[in-house]
Amino acid sequence: xxxxxxxxxxxxxxxxxxxxxxxIGVLFFLIVVVLMPFAIGPDLTLLARLGPxxxxxxxxxxxxxxxxxxFAVDHEDGSLDLILMxxxxxxxxxxxxxxxxxxxxxxxLVIATPLLGLFMNLDAKASAxxxxxxxxxxxxxxxxxxIGAALSVALRRGGLLLAVLVLPLTVPVLIFGVAASNAxxxxxxxxxxxxxxxxxxxLTSLVVGIFAAAAALRQGME
Amino acid sequence: xxxxxxxxxxxRGGREIFTGLGxxxxxxxxxxxxxxxxxxxxxxxRMVAGLVRVAGGRLALVDADPDQNIPEQAHYLGHQDALKPxxxxxENLTFWTRYLGGAAPVTGALAAVGLAALANLPAAYLSxxxxxxxxxxxxxxxxxxxxxxxxxxxxLDREAQDTxxxxxxxxxxxxxxxxxxxxxxxxxxxxxxxRLGDSG
Numbered sequence: 284x285x286x287x288x289x290x291x292x293x294x295x296x297x298x299x300x301x302x303x304x305x306x307i308g309v310l311f312f313l314i315v316v317v318l319m320p321f322a323i324g325p326d327l328t329l330l331a332r333l334g335p336x337x338x339x340x341x342x343x344x345x346x347x348x349x350x351x352x353x354f355a356v357d358h359e360d361g362s363l364d365l366i367l368m369x370x371x372x373x374x375x376x377x378x379x380x381x382x383x384x385x386x387x388x389x390x391x392l393v394i395a396t397p398l399l400g401l402f403m404n405l406d407a408k409a410s411a412x413x414x415x416x417x418x419x420x421x422x423x424x425x426x427x428x429x430i431g432a433a434l435s436v437a438l439r440r441g442g443l444l445l446a447v448l449v450l451p452l453t454v455p456v457l458i459f460g461v462a463a464s465n466a467x468x469x470x471x472x473x474x475x476x477x478x479x480x481x482x483x484x485x486l487t488s489l490v491v492g493i494f495a496a497a498a499a500l501r502q503g504m505e
Numbered sequence: 506x507x508x509x510x511x512x513x514x515x516x517r518g519g520r521e522i523f524t525g526l527g528x529x530x531x532x533x534x535x536x537x538x539x540x541x542x543x544x545x546x547x548x549x550x551r552m553v554a555g556l557v558r559v560a561g562g563r564l565a566l567v568d569a570d571p572d573q574n575i576p577e578q579a580h581y582l583g584h585q586d587a588l589k590p591x592x593x594x595x596e597n598l599t600f601w602t603r604y605l606g607g608a609a610p611v612t613g614a615l616a617a618v619g620l621a622a623l624a625n626l627p628a629a630y631l632s633x634x635x636x637x638x639x640x641x642x643x644x645x646x647x648x649x650x651x652x653x654x655x656x657x658x659x660x661l662d663r664e665a666q667d668t669x670x671x672x673x674x675x676x677x678x679x680x681x682x683x684x685x686x687x688x689x690x691x692x693x694x695x696x697x698x699x700r701l702g703d704s705g
Binding site for chain 2: 285
């Protein structure tokens, strides 16, 4: 088995075992979305109007919740030292960790979306649209979050700093994610235009996030 | 193969820890780095491991594989043991073996450090000494010529210290190099000693 596959499988195992935090993101997403109808009131048209935005905000906060431990745990127990010393390029190791993180926190959010759409009075078509935008958007959130996680790696309680660093960078993803969802539900824009831009943002953050995070980790070891 | 250093300087947090440090240690030899707390023993090992920037001087592994740099040919046993509490003993070791490119099955390495019976126990339940033993098993599971050991005997009981001495002798007789930081003797008879902090 290649070193990267070993790292990927280890991170997935760690996330799904007790205390790994793999399920926490979905639970947090659930509670944020469930609280919304109580706060807004039983106005069904208003809920459906706000639904995509609320689902997107919930997903954004939930994916942020687990990101701060992504590199910090490995830094604290010394694993990061060994990963840095190894002949496997750090960029690829970061990419393997990001893939494992998205699979254990981003993908469950996407899968939970149709169920949570019901709380927001979204019909099947609207739920499918939000689900599709989250499928394209959550990897972007993970890759952007990588940069913050790598920058705050050596800080105790780096979680708050992470949120401050990362949330502004996610604004474009949020705008086009919600815009694409709304376009599919109420129009008048075609769904394709904002969705294509969302996909482009995801691919850009894939490249930028991985290299920036690896550079930040190297710098942070000093 | 020979690890050579000359005029090494280390600066951490704006403070000079050591300067003008030189040593040379060859195949089958061990270097014991001693010195008071804060004299830079750990920093020196981390510098050789590529984890601390070389602020001055030269550090080279002579007559080694030219395709690999020093960290890629070294094992680093630091104060942190790089173990995940929720993975079992065998899973922890299997991961590092694969990540570091080792091919040997982990059962042999576990038996060598006396942890074979605990292979399926989550690492969270290990004592400090057992965690140390598991880290030492990593040195055996993937083969590297240079061992960088930071206080390798800490938390180990008498018997485990003897085991470690045996493993280190085996490594040296197989053509390896050991650089170890310690406060006391670690059981190697002909180790060169490098004392930090006396000159400055």
